[in-house]
Structures are given as structure tokens and as C-alpha cells.
Amino acid sequence: MNRREFLKTAAIAGIGFSIPSPLDFLNNPCEAYAKSDLVVATGPNPTKITRAAIEAFGGMKKFISKGDIVVVKPNIGWDRLPEQAANTNPEVVAALVQMCLDAGAKKVKVFDRPVNDPRRCYIQSGIHQAATAAGAEVNYIDERRFRETAINGLVLKTWPLYEEVLNADKVINVPIAKHHGLSKLTMSMKNWMGVMGGSRSHIHQRIDESLVDLSLAIKPTLTILDAVRILVRNGPQGGNLADVKKLDTVVVGTDQVAIDSFGATLFGLKGADLGYVRIGEQRGVGIMDLSKVRIRKITA
Amino acid sequence: MKRLRLISQGLFLLLFLFLFFQTESKGVDELGYPVRLFLDFDPLILITTLLSAHAVAVAFYLSLIMIAVTIIFGRVFCGWACPFGTLNNLIGALKKMRSQPALGGWYRFKYCLLISLMLSALFTLQLVGIFDPLSLLIRSLSLSVNPLFNSGTRAVFDSIYDLNIKSIADVSESIYAVFKKGVLSFDQPLYRQNILIGVIFFCILGLNLYEKRFWCKYLCPLGAFLGILSRYALLKRSVSEGCTSCGLCTRECQGNAIADDMPGTNDLWRQTECIGCRNCDDVCPQNAISFGFRKQVRSAPIDLGRRRIMTSVASGLLTVPLLRSTPFSKRGFSDSSLIRPPGSLEEAEFLKRCVKCGECMKVCITNGLQPTLLEAGLEGIWSPVLVPRLGYCEYRCTLCGQVCPTGAIKQLRLEEKMRVKIGIAMIDKGRCLPYAHATPCIVCEEVCPTPKKAIWFEQATVLDRQGKKIEVKQPRVDLDLCIGCGICETKCPVRGRPAIYVMSVGESRSRENQLLL
Numbered sequence: 120m121n122r123r124e125f126l127k128t129a130a131i132a133g134i135g136f137s138i139p140s141p142l143d144f145l146n147n148p149c150e151a152y153a154k155s156d157l158v159v160a161t162g163p164n165p166t167k168i169t170r171a172a173i174e175a176f177g178g179m180k181k182f183i184s185k186g187d188i189v190v191v192k193p194n195i196g197w198d199r200l201p202e203q204a205a206n207t208n209p210e211v212v213a214a215l216v217q218m219c220l221d222a223g224a225k226k227v228k229v230f231d232r233p234v235n236d237p238r239r240c241y242i243q244s245g246i247h248q249a250a251t252a253a254g255a256e257v258n259y260i261d262e263r264r265f266r267e268t269a270i271n272g273l274v275l276k277t278w279p280l281y282e283e284v285l286n287a288d289k290v291i292n293v294p295i296a297k298h299h300g301l302s303k304l305t306m307s308m309k310n311w312m313g314v315m316g317g318s319r320s321h322i323h324q325r326i327d328e329s330l331v332d333l334s335l336a337i338k339p340t341l342t343i344l345d346a347v348r349i350l351v352r353n354g355p356q357g358g359n360l361a362d363v364k365k366l367d368t369v370v371v372g373t374d375q376v377a378i379d380s381f382g383a384t385l386f387g388l389k390g391a392d393l394g395y396v397r398i399g400e401q402r403g404v405g406i407m408d409l410s411k412v413r414i415r416k417i418t419a
Numbered sequence: 420m421k422r423l424r425l426i427s428q429g430l431f432l433l434l435f436l437f438l439f440f441q442t443e444s445k446g447v448d449e450l451g452y453p454v455r456l457f458l459d460f461d462p463l464i465l466i467t468t469l470l471s472a473h474a475v476a477v478a479f480y481l482s483l484i485m486i487a488v489t490i491i492f493g494r495v496f497c498g499w500a501c502p503f504g505t506l507n508n509l510i511g512a513l514k515k516m517r518s519q520p521a522l523g524g525w526y527r528f529k530y531c532l533l534i535s536l537m538l539s540a541l542f543t544l545q546l547v548g549i550f551d552p553l554s555l556l557i558r559s560l561s562l563s564v565n566p567l568f569n570s571g572t573r574a575v576f577d578s579i580y581d582l583n584i585k586s587i588a589d590v591s592e593s594i595y596a597v598f599k600k601g602v603l604s605f606d607q608p609l610y611r612q613n614i615l616i617g618v619i620f621f622c623i624l625g626l627n628l629y630e631k632r633f634w635c636k637y638l639c640p641l642g643a644f645l646g647i648l649s650r651y652a653l654l655k656r657s658v659s660e661g662c663t664s665c666g667l668c669t670r671e672c673q674g675n676a677i678a679d680d681m682p683g684t685n686d687l688w689r690q691t692e693c694i695g696c697r698n699c700d701d702v703c704p705q706n707a708i709s710f711g712f713r714k715q716v717r718s719a720p721i722d723l724g725r726r727r728i729m730t731s732v733a734s735g736l737l738t739v740p741l742l743r744s745t746p747f748s749k750r751g752f753s754d755s756s757l758i759r760p761p762g763s764l765e766e767a768e769f770l771k772r773c774v775k776c777g778e779c780m781k782v783c784i785t786n787g788l789q790p791t792l793l794e795a796g797l798e799g800i801w802s803p804v805l806v807p808r809l810g811y812c813e814y815r816c817t818l819c820g821q822v823c824p825t826g827a828i829k830q831l832r833l834e835e836k837m838r839v840k841i842g843i844a845m846i847d848k849g850r851c852l853p854y855a856h857a858t859p860c861i862v863c864e865e866v867c868p869t870p871k872k873a874i875w876f877e878q879a880t881v882l883d884r885q886g887k888k889i890e891v892k893q894p895r896v897d898l899d900l901c902i903g904c905g906i907c908e909t910k911c912p913v914r915g916r917p918a919i920y921v922m923s924v925g926e927s928r929s930r931e932n933q934l935l936l
Contacts, residue, residue: 198815198868234866234910236784236813238605242446243815263580300876301861301892320862320912324852358870 157372157381157412162419165210165347165369171419172343172371173218182340185223187288191215191255192339194294194310195231195246197356198239204348204363205356206240207295209249211345211369215293216253227255228283231313234356265316272332273402274325279316284337292339292375296346296382298354298362302326305355306382307342307375308334308395308404327394334375334395334404344370344378346385376405377412384409420697424498428505435502439560440602444784448817448833455778457502457553458824462486463533463641464554464774467547468825470540472771476826486648493652494645497635498673498694503552504635508673510624511631526636526675526692527723529643531731536640538735543767544742544798548774550640555620558777558801562610562790563617565781569607572598609809610780611789616801635694636675646691646721655716656693656700658683661707668699668708678719683707690718742798752932755922757794758805758903761812761839762820762829765928766795772827775801779819779828785810787905788819803828805841807905807921812841814868814904837869842903843925843934844873844896851918853891857881863894863907863919873900874907898925898935 160172173179183189193207201209212229219227229250233240237259241247250257265279284290294310301323302309311333312319322329346368350357357363366385372378376399380390390396390407400407435457442454455478458464462482468475485496497504536547548554576598579591610616626633635642662683669677674694678687700708723731747753753766760779763769780788780803787810790801803819805812814837820830831839844863852860864874876892883889896919903921911917924934 198813235868236444236446236816238444238446239784239813239816240446247446263577300864300872301859318912320910323860323862323865323912324858326859353870353872355865356868358868362870 157370157374157377157414159368159370159381159414159416160419161366161368161416163367164419165208165345165367166214167419168347168367168369169211169214169343170218171417172369173215173341175415175417176341176371179218179222182291183219183222183224183289185225187219187224188286189219189224189227189289189291190284190287191219191227191229191250191291191293192284192310192313193229193231193246193345194297194305194313195240195244196234196313198233198235198243199357200243201245202348202360202363203357204295204297204350205354205358206244206246207293208345208347209245211343211347212246212293213249213253213255215291215343216250216255219289219291220254224289228287229255229257230260230281230283232260232281232315233313262316268336270332270336272328272335274328275322275332275336278333278336280336281314281316284314289340290337292342294342294344295349296344296385297350297357298352298386300354302330302395303388303393304379304383304386306344306379307339308379308399311337327398330395331398331402331404334399335402339375340373342372342375342378344382346370346382349385351386374405374412376400376407377409380407380409381412381414421701424696427499428508431500432502432505439557439565439781442561442778442781442822443604444782444816444818448815450782450818450821454782455776455822455824456481458557458774458776458778460485461551461553461641461824463547463551463644464825466644467536467540467545468772468774470537471543471545472768472825474772474826476824478824485645489645489648490652492654493649493690493693493695494642494674495695496645497639497642498696501552501635501641503556503639504632504694506556506624507627507632507634511627514628514631522630522637523675523679526689527721527727528637529639530646530721530723531727532638533640533643533647534728534731535735535738538732539738542736542739543771544739545771545774546738546798547640548776549800550638551774552634552639552641554774554776555623557781558775558790559616559620561608561777561781562801563613563620565604566608566610566613567617568602569604572603573607606786608781608786610786611806612792612801616790632673632694635673636692642694649693650691650718650721652690653712654695654710655690655713655718656688656708656710657685657713657716658688659707659709661705662703663705665704667702667704671698671702672696673698686717686719688718689721691721742796745796747796752929753923754794755924755932756804757791758807758842758905758921758923759926759928760788760803760805760819760828761836761841762817762831763841763928764827764829765930769827769928770795770799770802772825773799773802774825774827776824777801778822778824779803782818782822783810784813784816784818785909787811787909805905805921807908808917809909811906811909812904814902814906838902838927840902840925840927842905842921842923843898843901844903844905844907844919844921846894846896847916847918847920850913850916851894852913853879853881853893855918857883857889857891859889859891860912861892861894862910862912864892866906866910868904868906869900869902871900873897873902894919901925 160168162168197205199205264282268280299305352362459478465479576595674692676692848854852858905921
């Protein structure tokens with residue numbers, strides 16, 4: 120985004136703001152254009168803050184249409200308990216599933232390709248139980264359903280990606296914010312490793328470029344960053360409760376770069392400290408500079 | 420009576436198979452069913468473990484029930500309950516005519532085998548698992564038949580799926596889903612030696628085509644053990660005056676218990692060979708045969724003869740030094756590739772108890788537990804070894820200790836298990852990407868499960884071919900923290916020989932097999 124574009128966006132957004140509330144319906148298209156918009160919700164109840172954040176962001180109906188097949192993609196990578204903050208908070212996932220169904224989604228699918236044993240990850244994370252109870256279809260990854268997909272990125276030219284994600288009407292990314300030994304932090308852009316087939320661990324050799332390539336290939340409708348508990352050390356797996364920090368926060372947006380850039384601040388870092396955020400902005404995935412992003416903070 | 424027996428056999432076989440299919444993780448740390456129940460009832464394992472290890476797992480006292488039942492009713496376990504016996508029965512049903520028993524006197528062989536096994540056990544060599552029918556059955560099903568079944572079923576459904584015709588695939592996939600839920604393993608199970616173990620198993624079953632219940636009549640050491648117990652069993656068969664020596668009962672006898680030439684002579688009835696099938700009673704045209712609790716009926720002895728007993732004793736005795744005098748015993752500790760599951764007893768104690776039933780390998784969540792061939796000596800054949808390149812030890816899983824019937828693998832609480840070292844990881848700097856190839860990689864550290872990671876990084880600046888400086892994180896292993904779970908080796912992206920690998924050195928269970936002071 121160059122300066123002219125930014126000014127244009129800002130101007131349109133400004134017009135949007137200046138519209139008096141009775142004419143609120145005019146706001147929606149403008150808001151959609153001003154895409155670097157984040158809602159940060161804080162409060163003790165993960166379900167409540169998730170709901171409040173989505174409402175403040177325009178409501179689920181704005182993103183999910185009647186009859187949609189929706190994929191909600193949490194991080195279920197590890198055989199860890201919710202309080203160990205290695206997987207996405209199950210209550211956040213369940214709240215999203217519920218909201219999608221309420222918004223008219225025909226089916227909500229929840230899955231991930233874990234690192235540890237899938238059965239243990241799904242159950243121990245609490246996500247299998249919570250998402251199923253909320254009405255989602257929770258299935259294990261079926262190895263036959265990875266499809267070689269053109270990515271045409273800097274590093275990844277093609278890669279087997281999970282068919283269910285490619286076929287879905289809407290995709291919602293719901294990562295957890297965690298420390299990571301190589302990429303420093305893992306949040307929304309890195310969460311797409313969970314739909315990669317093949318020997319995905321090879322991408323660690325050029326992790327930042329690869330993550331940006333992936334983010335260009337998979338475009339989520341919505342991203343919710345779970346920072347109810349964050350893992351500040353010994354990530355991405357953790358295991359020691361002393362490494363977990365309770366922030367009671369979720370961040371909602373559509374711009375993955377902006378979300379990850381904001382996520383970095385939760386750890387006392389800047390977006391620019393993360394290679395994939397820097398490269399992500401350069402390649403037009405989103406906006407890194409938080410001063411250019413409207414951030415609305417609410418409590419619930 | 421025959422129908423009743425078939426129902427009983429069917430129910431026991433179904434129970435056995437149900438427990439077998441339940442021997443698999445469902446994501447929680449409990450299995451929910453007593454999956455090793457049949458082994459718990461096996462008195463042969465009880466006795467031999469008592470002899471070899473002077474100890475026995477608590478659940479084995481269930482097998483006292485089997486001893487009591489046998490003393491009262493004879494070998495009814497063999498005829499009415501044993502799942503392996505039932506399988507032999509089933510295969511035997513393919514054979515129509517019964518030829519005259521070509522191996523009549525060879526029924527004694529199983530007693531000789533039993534004596535040898537007992538003698539070896541008495542001198543601490545536990546070989547019973549190789550021949551025990553329940554051990555053999557669970558091992559064969561786990562390591563060979565189940566993988567075969569899974570592979571075949573998956574191949575069928577996968578090829579239908581690959582046809583890519585939606586209407587057909589919809590139907591086949593829904594059937595597949597039922598299979599997956601009910602009987603298929605979560606992942607395709609794969610084991611080394613599946614062919615060897617399978618060939619032995621199918622050969623044993625195939626012998627039924629030579630003679631029905633071949634295994635039960637001539638080979639089974641559990642059958643022999645129960646045979647001895649049933650020598651004076653209270654429930655006896657008696658033949659009345661009405662017998663015309665027509666020989667129908669001899670032909671129908673499943674256990675080789677009735678004398679060929681004089682079926683009507685009570686004294687020649689081999690009670691030790693009778694498995695209580697009651698076929699004789701069913702077929703007798705004169706209704707001359709009856710079973711009941713009587714004292715006065717005498718029956719034929721096992722009649723091994725002094726020479727056979729001496730030979731069996733000697734062979735059992737000699738097997739001990741024969742199998743033990745290997746180069747392994749020189750070092751005093753086991754091979755570094757012999758990574759035993761967490762909770763395993765010290766190697767010598769482990770071998771005294773392990774009955775090679777394969778339960779731990781069946782339940783292992785990553786398929787990393789594999790049967791040994793000669794890594795633990797011939798004595799330890801088919802005992803469990805972790806092969807990290809195939810699968811690692813899941814940090815928060817304790818299933819192998821839960822299913823081990825003899826306590827060779829102790830049942831550990833989760834907190835204990837997470838502290839047990841089964842080995843330590845070593846880095847091969849000649850292959851590791853950040854060391855050898857100036858290429859970033861952190862996979863081993865990422866997957867390391869200890870709360871404070873046992874793999875840490877040394878930040879290093881290396882040069883590439885153009886002389887450009889590249890920052891890499893070179894992994895190092897903290898020998899105190901590493902538990903040897905092997906996930907680093909499983910997940911190491913260096914194909915073939917991994918750049919990080921686990922050895923049994925440093926394992927908690929051994930005093931000798933250590934690296935550090």
C-alpha cells in the first residue's frame with residue numbers, strides 16, 4: 120500500500136465515520152474497504168469476549184451467508200491441556216462455531232493437522248468436545264485429501280494443501296498467540312501450517328518467506344487471535360504453567376499481518392521484529408504499521 | 420451340547436476380538452476396558468513368571484479361577500473358551516474327513532515342551548510367551564494379521580475413492596467410516612517381522628488341514644498345563660455296556676482322548692486330552708456315553724516315560740546357558756539401539772517377565788514400539804523396542820504400562836512417566852542442517868516435549884559458499900533434561916539417517932548404561 124492508496128482509504132474511512140448513525144447502513148461498504156481494522160476484546164469469559172469482539176466487528180452475519188460451508192481452523196497442534204496454552208482456547212472455538220451456525224452456516228468444520236498424535240491433541244486440547252457440542256463437524260485429517268495447489272510464492276511454488284479449506288465457502292482462522300523458537304512468535308500466518316500436507320517441517324529452512332507465500336494462497340474471511348492465555352517461553356508446545364500468561368483477550372480482524380503485528384505487542388515485541396510480518400507487508404498481505412490501523416478496544 | 424459349545428466359543432471369541440480392537444488410544448489416557456483380560460486368566464504365565472521372576476502381577480491371580488475350573492471340569496477352557504482353540508476349530512472345519520490320527524502318540528510332545536519351558540523358567544529364562552497360545556495369538560493378530568487386515572481394507576476403499584465417481588464414493592466412504600469407527604486402527608499399523616510372525620501363525624492354523632486342532636493336540640503348552648491339572652478332574656466321562664465300539668466317538672473327538680481300537684474302555688480314556696467338547700456324547704448312537712461327577716472311573720495316565728522327561732528337563736536346562744552366552748552379556752548392558760518402553764524394568768528383570776504378547780506394541784500410540792529380532796538376544800525375541808525413526812514415545816501417554824500383563828513394563832502415573840528416561844538424543848553434526856549446511860532448522864527443538872526444552876540453541880554465524888554470513892541456531896541436547904522420547908528423531912527433516920537420534924544410553928532403569936558421572 121503506497122501513500123496515495125493509504126490516503127484514499129483513510130479518506131473513504133473518514134467519510135464513513137462522518138456519516139451520522141441513522142445512516143449507519145452506508146457505513147458497511149466503507150468499513151469493509153478500510154480493511155485494516157481490529158477489534159480487541161478483553162474480559163474474563165472467553166465466550167463472551169469472542170462474541171463481543173465479533174459483534175463489534177460488524178457481527179457474524181456480515182461474514183457468513185446462509186448455507187455456507189465454513190471451516191474454523193484452530194491450532195490443535197499439541198497434546199496439551201487448555202491451561203498450558205499450546206492450542207487454541209476451546210471456548211473461543213466453540214463460540215465461533217455457534218456464531219457461524221447462528222448466522223446461517225450450513226455446516227461448520229473444525230480440524231487441524233497436529234504434530235503429536237491427533238486423537239490426543241483433539242481430546243486433550245478440549246477442542247473436540249467443545250466444538251462438537253457447539254454443533255461443528257470435528258474430523259481428523261484424511262491424508263488422501265491433500266491437493267497439490269499452485270502457490271507461486273517466493274519459496275513455495277506448489278504444495279499439497281487440505282481440500283476442505285480450499286473447497287469451503289468461508290474460512291475462519293483462529294490461532295493462539297505463542298512463542299516459537301524460530302519465527303519468534305506463532306499467530307495467524309503460521310497457523311496455516313496446519314493445512315499443509317507433505318513434509319511441511321522443511322519450510323523452517325525459509326520460514327518467513329514460506330509463511331507469507333501460504334498467507335497469499337489461503338485467504339481467510341475472518342481471523343480471531345486467541346490471547347486468552349499466551350505462551351511466552353518454551354513455545355510452541357510449552358508445558359510449564361509458569362510460561363503461560365493470562366491476558367483474557369481476543370483480537371478480531373481480517374488483515375493477518377495487522378493481527379500478527381498487534382499480537383507481537385502482547386509479547387513486548389513490535390511487528391517489525393517478526394520476519395513474516397515485515398515480508399507480509401512488503402508483499403501486500405496486509406499492514407504492519409499499527410499507527411495506520413484502526414484498533415477498537417472493548418471490554419466484555 | 421454342540422450348539423451350546425459353539426455359542427460359548429463364539430461369545431468368547433467375540434469378547435476377545437472386542438478387547439483386541441479396544442487396545443487402542445482414544446485420546447484420553449484410559450482405555451476403558453480390561454484389554455488384557457485373557458492374559459490375566461492364563462495360569463501358565465502365572466506359574467512361569469513366578470518361577471522366573473519370583474513375582475507376578477496382581478491381576479494374574481484371576482488365573483487361579485481357571486485352575487479351579489480345570490480341576491473340577493477338565494480342559495473346558497480349551498474346548499469352550501480359548502479364542503485360539505476356536506480359530507483352530509474354525510480352520511479345522513474346512514477339513515471334511517478325519518483321517519486316522521497319524522501322530523497318535525505325539526500328544527506327549529506338548530508335555531515335553533511344557534517341562535522344558537518350566538525348567539528354563541526355573542532358571543530365570545522366560546520363554547513361555549513364544550508358545551503360550553494367548554500370547555501367540557495376541558502377538559500374531561497385533562503385529563501381522565491386523566496390519567494385513569487394515570492394509571487390505573484401506574486399499575479397497577482407497578481405490579474406490581480414487582475412482583472419483585461421487586455417487587459411488589459417497590456410499591463407499593460411509594461404509595468406510597463405519598469400518599474406521601469399529602474395527603480399523605486409527606492409523607495403518609506397521610510392524611517389522613510382520614511376515615515372519617504371520618507365516619508362523621498361518622502355518623499353525625494350516626496344520627488343522629492336516630489334522631483338526633493340531634496345535635491343541637500336539638503343541639500347546641497351556642493345553643498341556645491344563646491337561647496335567649485335569650488328570651484327576653472331577654467331571655469324568657464314562658461309557659456304559661451298550662458300547663458297540665463303532666468308533667464314531669473316536670472320529671469326532673477333538674482332543675485325541677479316545678483310544679482308537681477300544682473306544683469303550685474307560686481305563687484307556689485320556690482325560691488329560693479331553694477338552695470337554697462332548698462330541699462323543701452327541702454322536703454315540705447307543706447313548707452309551709455320559710459325563711458326570713464320579714469317583715470310581717479311572718482314566719489313562721499321561722505316560723511320558725522316563726526318557727522323555729529326562730530329555731525335556733535337559734533341553735530346558737541347556738537352553739538357559741545356550742541363549743545366555745552371547746556377546747551381549749560381556750558388556751553388562753544392552754545394545755544402545757535397544758530402547759525399551761518407559762517403565763520397563765532393568766533388562767535382566769524385564770526379560771524374566773516379558774511374554775512377548777505384543778499388547779504394548781498394539782497400543783503404542785505412534786506405532787514406534789516394534790518387536791525385536793535379535794537386539795535383545797534370542798531370549799528377548801519379539802520383545803518391545805522403540806524405533807524412533809518410525810514413531811516416538813508420546814510424552815503424556817502411559818498406555819504401554821497399563822496393558823503389560825506381567826509388569827515387565829511398570830504402570831506409571833503420568834507425572835512419573837514424564838520423568839523416566841528411556842535414552843538420550845545425540846546430534847549428528849555432519850548431517851544436521853544448521854551445523855553442516857548453513858541452513859536454518861529448528862524442528863527438533865520445536866517438538867521437544869519437556870516443559871523446559873531439552874534441546875537448546877547456540878546462536879552461530881556461519882558462512883555460505885559466497886562468504887555471506889548466515890545466522891543459524893545450532894541445536895544442543897541438555898543431557899539432564901532429555902528423556903529420550905525420540906520425537907526429535909521421528910520428526911527430523913533429514914531423510915534417511917536422521918541428524919538427531921536416540922540411544923538407550925542414560926536410561927533410568929539401568930545402572931550401567933550411563934553416559935555421565
